[in-house]
Amino acid sequence: xxxxxxxxxxxxxxxxxxxxxxxxxxxxxxxxxxxxxxxxxxxxxxxxxxxxxxxxxxxxxxxxxxxxxxxxxxxxxxxxxxxxxxx
Numbered sequence: 001x002x003x004x005x006x007x008x009x010x011x012x013x014x015x016x017x018x019x020x021x022x023x024x025x026x027x028x029x030x031x032x033x034x035x036x037x038x039x040x041x042x043x044x045x046x047x048x049x050x051x052x053x054x055x056x057x058x059x060x061x062x063x064x065x066x067x068x069x070x071x072x073x074x075x076x077x078x079x080x081x082x083x084x085x086x087x
Contacts, residue, residue, distance in 0.1 A: 019030045044052075080086075 015030065047055075
């Protein structure tokens with residue numbers, strides 16, 4: 001019985017710690033996070049694997065394009081520095 005009580009107390013302490021962390025990070029409390037998770041799951045539920053894969057591929061392409069743009073901007077910055085003599 002003592003072991004069960006210790007485990008229950010540890011679980012309650014863990015839940016309180018999670019709730020405290022969640023409140024510090026913005027969502028408010030664990031109940032709110034669970035509600036958000038349920039809304040996300042409901043929104044994604046009608047999507048099939050092909051739709052999700054297509055979205056992932058689209059996002060991967062966007063990330064690659066943004067990475068390429070960042071590299072171009074960095075090269076442009078380096079060129080500008082070399083032309084203006086800035087270091």
